[in-house]
Amino acid sequence: MKKKKNPAVNWKKHIFCWLGISIFAAVYSAAPWPDAIDPTGLHFELTREGKGAIAIFLLAGLWWVFEVVPIGVTSLAIGALQAMFLIRPAKVAFRDFMDPSVLFIFASLTIGMVFTKTGLTKRLAYQMLIVVGERTSMIYLGCFVVTAALSHIMAHTAVAATIYPLLASIYALYGEGDKKTRFGKGLFMGMAYVAGAGSIVTLLGAARGAVALGFYNDIMAEGIRQGTNMDITFSTLTWYMFPIGWMMVFILWLFFMLFFKPEKKVIPGLRDKAIRLKRGLGPLKKDEILAASIVGAVIVIMTLRSFLPVLQPIDKTAIILVSTILFFLTGILDLEDLELVPWNITLLFAGAMSIGFCLWETGAAKWMAIHWLALFAEAPGFVFIMGITFFVLMMTNFIMNVAAIAISLPVAMVIAPYLGVSAEVIVFASLVAAGMPFLLLVGAAPNAIAYDSGQFSTGEFFLYGIPASIILMLVIGLAVKFIWPFMGMPVLIGR
Numbered sequence: 001m002k003k004k005k006n007p008a009v010n011w012k013k014h015i016f017c018w019l020g021i022s023i024f025a026a027v028y029s030a031a032p033w034p035d036a037i038d039p040t041g042l043h044f045e046l047t048r049e050g051k052g053a054i055a056i057f058l059l060a061g062l063w064w065v066f067e068v069v070p071i072g073v074t075s076l077a078i079g080a081l082q083a084m085f086l087i088r089p090a091k092v093a094f095r096d097f098m099d100p101s102v103l104f105i106f107a108s109l110t111i112g113m114v115f116t117k118t119g120l121t122k123r124l125a126y127q128m129l130i131v132v133g134e135r136t137s138m139i140y141l142g143c144f145v146v147t148a149a150l151s152h153i154m155a156h157t158a159v160a161a162t163i164y165p166l167l168a169s170i171y172a173l174y175g176e177g178d179k180k181t182r183f184g185k186g187l188f189m190g191m192a193y194v195a196g197a198g199s200i201v202t203l204l205g206a207a208r209g210a211v212a213l214g215f216y217n218d219i220m221a222e223g224i225r226q227g228t229n230m231d232i233t234f235s236t237l238t239w240y241m242f243p244i245g246w247m248m249v250f251i252l253w254l255f256f257m258l259f260f261k262p263e264k265k266v267i268p269g270l271r272d273k274a275i276r277l278k279r280g281l282g283p284l285k286k287d288e289i290l291a292a293s294i295v296g297a298v299i300v301i302m303t304l305r306s307f308l309p310v311l312q313p314i315d316k317t318a319i320i321l322v323s324t325i326l327f328f329l330t331g332i333l334d335l336e337d338l339e340l341v342p343w344n345i346t347l348l349f350a351g352a353m354s355i356g357f358c359l360w361e362t363g364a365a366k367w368m369a370i371h372w373l374a375l376f377a378e379a380p381g382f383v384f385i386m387g388i389t390f391f392v393l394m395m396t397n398f399i400m401n402v403a404a405i406a407i408s409l410p411v412a413m414v415i416a417p418y419l420g421v422s423a424e425v426i427v428f429a430s431l432v433a434a435g436m437p438f439l440l441l442v443g444a445a446p447n448a449i450a451y452d453s454g455q456f457s458t459g460e461f462f463l464y465g466i467p468a469s470i471i472l473m474l475v476i477g478l479a480v481k482f483i484w485p486f487m488g489m490p491v492l493i494g495r
Contacts, residue, residue, distance in 0.1 A: 002389070004081065006252060008344075010050060010194040010346075011390065011449075011472075012066070013066070013067075013068055016062060016063070016066040016068050017063070017068045017069075017084070018104065018132060019062060019249070020058075020059040020062040020063050020068065021059065021149075022246050023055070023058050023059060023062065024055045024058065024059040024081070024157045025055075027053040027054055027058060028051060028052050028085065030051065031291070032045075032051075032230070033046045033051065034410075034432075036184045036366070036367045036368075036370035036371045036374070037370070037374065038370050038374075042364060044363060044367050044370055045363075045365070045367075045368045046363060047363060048362035049086075049087045049088070050085035050362040050363045050367060051364070052081075052082075053082075053358045053362045053364040054187060054358045054359070054368075054377045055088055055312070056078055056081050056087070056355060057102070057358075057364075059077075059081075060074055060075075060077070060351065060355055060398075061398055062138060063077070064348075064440055064441065064442060064457045064458060064460060065440065065459060065462050067359075067457065067458050067459070068459070070344055070459065071345075071347075071348045071448075071451075072189070072343060072344040072346070072347030072348055072351075073347075073391035074348075074350075074351060074405050075097075075347045075348055075350055075351020075352070075354070076347065076351065077351075078093075078351040078354050078355050078358075079093045079094045079096075079097060079351065079354050081134055082354070082358055085409060087358065087362065088358055088361065088362070092361075093227040093354055093358065094354070095352070096348035096350070096353045096354040096356075096357050096358075097347075097354060097356075099350070099353045099398070100315055100317035101317070101349070101353055102349050102350045102353055103317050103321060104155070104157060104316065104317045104320055105157055105161075105345070105346060105349050105445050106324075106341065106346050107317070107320040107321050107323060108155070108157045108160070108161035108162075108445070108449075109161050109341060109345065109346070109449070110139060110160060110161075110323070110324045110327065110333070110341065110373040111161055111162055111295055111323060112161035112162055112164050112165050112449075113165075113337060113340065113341070114291045114295075114327055114332055115162060115165050115166070115169075115191065115291065115295075116165040117280060117287075117332070117337065118285070118287045118288045118291045118332065119285065119288055120167050120288050120291060121165040121166050121168075122169050123278065123279065123281055123284075123288070124166050125169035125170050125274075126169075126274040126275075126281075127274075127278065128142055128143070128146065128170070128447060129170060129173070129271065130271055130274050130275060130278070132272055133236075133270075133271055134266045134268065134269070134270040135265065135266050136183055136262035136264055136265060136266065137257060137265075137268065139170065139185060140187065140190060140253060140256060140257065140262075141440070142172070143163070143166075143167060143191060143252055143406075144191070144194040144249055144252065145249065147159060147160075147163050147194050147195050147198060147481075148161070148194045148195070148197055148198030148245070148246070148249045148355065149190050149198065150162070150163070150198070151194075151195050151196075151197075151198030151199040151201075151205045151285065151305055152198055152199075152201050152202050152204065152205060153202070153204055153299070154197060154204060154205075154299050154302065154303065155199075155200035155204070155205065155206060155302070155316070156198065156205050156206055156445070156446055157206075157289060157305060157445035157446065157449075158299075158320065159195055159198075159199075159446070160191060160192065160195045160287075160360060160445060160446035160449040160450070161445075161449055162295075163191055163195075163451070164188075164191070164449050164450070165173065165190055165191075166261045167187050167188060167453075168453065169187075170187070171184055171187060171453075173267065173270060173273065173274070174264070174267065175267070177318070178454065180454070180456070181262075181263055181453050181455070182260040182261060182262060182263055182456035183260070183262035183263060184453065185260050185456045186256040186257075186259070186260030186261075186262065187205065187261070187454050187455075188450040188451075188456070188460065188466070189256070189261075189450055189455075189456060190252060190253070190256045191446065191450055192248050192444070192446040192447045192449070193252050193436065193438060193451040194252055194374050195444075195446040196436040196437070196438075196444055196446065197245050197246075197247065197248040197249050197252065197434045197435070197436060198245060199245075199435050200241050200244070200432055200435035200436070201238055201241045202234070202237070202241075202374065203234055203237060203244050204302075206301055207436065208239060208395070208405055208431060208434050208435065209431060210426050212405045212430065212431050213232055213427070215239070223456070232424065232427065237428075237431075239487070240428055240448040240484060240489055241431070241432070241489060243426070243479075243483060243487075244432055244475065244476075244479050244483070247474060247475060248472065251471060251475065255467075255468060255471065258490070259464060259467075272422050282329070287332050289362060289460055290330055291327070291332055291333060292388060294326050294327065294330075295300070295323060298319055298320055298322070298323045298352065298385040301319050301477070302316050302319055302320070303423065305319075309440055311486055320321070320396050320399070321448035323411070330466075336340070342452050344452075345448045345449065345451070345452055346440040347442060348442060348448050349442065349445060349448065351442075351485050352442040355398070356398075364486050368395075369395075372387070372391050373387070373388060373412060373415055374389070374394065375387065376388070376415070376419075378416060379419070380419075380478075381419050381420050381421040381491075381492050382480065383483065384415070384419050384421055385425055385426065385429055385480055385491075386429075386473070386476070386477060386480070386484075387428070387478055388412045388426060389429045389430060389432075389433045389473065390433075390473065391442050392430045392433040392434050393433040393436075393437070393469060393472070393473070395436075396433065396437045396441060396443055396444075397437040397438075397439040397442070397443040398439045398442065398443070405431070412426050412430070413426060421491050421492060422489075422490040422491055422492065424489055424490055425480060425484065425489060425490070425491045428479075428484065428489070429476050429480060431473075432476050432479070433472070433473075433476065436469075436472050438464075438465035438468040438469050438472065439461075439462050439465040439466070440458075440461070440462065440465075441458060441461060447461065471488055
């Protein structure tokens with residue numbers, strides 16, 4: 001009888017596991033770090049809890065990038081370490097795992113499951129292929145344009161969860177089964193990237209816009225009354241963001257055609273096959289109509305929240321969760337479907353919310369922001385704008401973009417007038433950066449949803465996210481220097 005061979009030791013996994021633990025131990029046990037001093041001279045001490053939050057932050061980032069353990073398990077470690085090292089009480093640390101944003105992601109993933117189960121996904125996929133044809137470059141472009149456009153009118157998390165099964169159906173027709181291909185990587189990673197690009201164009205794509213404008217209005221209220229600052233409305237934001245968002249969509253299409261050029265230029269007979277498959281589905285079934293009606297109603301109600309004061313007090317998570325409840329009440333989903341929810345992805349964002357709140361509540365996030373921005377206190381205005389933008393871009397890859405905005409904008413807006421920089425350009429540049437975290441899965445829900453395809457690793461996502469992030473910074477620099485001033489945005493003001 002042959003003995004079974006022992007599996008090879010994954011040295012890379014062990015090395016990064018212990019490296020993460022070593023970094024955590026070194027930071028947590030280090031002597032107190034210097035205070036951060038803001039422009040008004042106030043000192044911000046980094047407490048033991050704050051230092052512990054940074055230690056967890058670094059460990060989690062390393063483990064997520066190199067997949068030391070499943071990404072959802074790293075999130076569990078975030079909660080456990082907070083409780084074990086008395087950084088935050090367990091009740092607080094783990095309560096964030098059920099934050100409304102996490103439940104929103106759960107409900108969005110459920111919508112994607114419903115579209116797949118009822119057959120709506122295949123119907124939409126076949127129709128798209130009939131329109132865009134057999135060239136893989138046009139399939140890329142068609143998928144990206146649809147994703148970005150939908151992100152103008154609904155949360156990009158819900159868009160990604162809805163588009164994902166559609167892309168899976170399209171990829172199934174590529175003829176490579178579950179095999180990893182350049183086309184597969186580009187299709188799913190591209191969906192995640194352009195969902196972010198599309199979401200910056202309106203206030204409906206994500207909560208970050210409303211949060212940023214809230215800070216702007218609170219801090220700059222006096223200036224607005226005097227007529228020295230712009231009153232940023234829904235239409236104003238769209239006016240300045242539209243060219244940048246769509247410029248990024250088409251640049252990203254070229255990016256993926258360069259780095260992930262499909263193995264096949266065309267898929268012969270794809271259009272005819274799509275026509276046959278669509279005909280084979282027959283007329284719309286009862287469950288398809290019911291599912292589409294429920295999702296359509298949810299989208300309409302969430303969209304109207306931005307315009308009807310009577311709906312604004314209702315949280316968007318409650319609205320989208322009603323769709324999940326209705327799916328089970330109508331029999332579209334059952335218990336077996338509930339067990340198929342990708343909990344690894346849900347846990348990933350639960351941990352991201354927990355570490356984000358941990359950095360915020362312990363003061364570690366503000367300490368980091370003030371230290372970073374202090375480096376630009378005497379810099380030229382353009383350098384300062386790009387410096388704060390870079391900080392937001394890095395932070396939004398690790399914690400929720402709403403928190404990244406909340407951490408950085410108040411400090412930046414205090415420094416800006418001294419450097420002759422308008423508050424408006426700080427807000428818009430930060431929002432662009434916060435909308436497109438291309439490095440880590442935790443940066444945005446579409447990233448994690450795309451990862452569920454199995455077409456790429458977290459390391460690959462990080463690696464290709466570096467040039468994509470550099471391109472994003474260049475586009476923001478172009479907007480700040482030329483595009484926005486040409487469109488009428490104040491950038492530099494008299495001191």
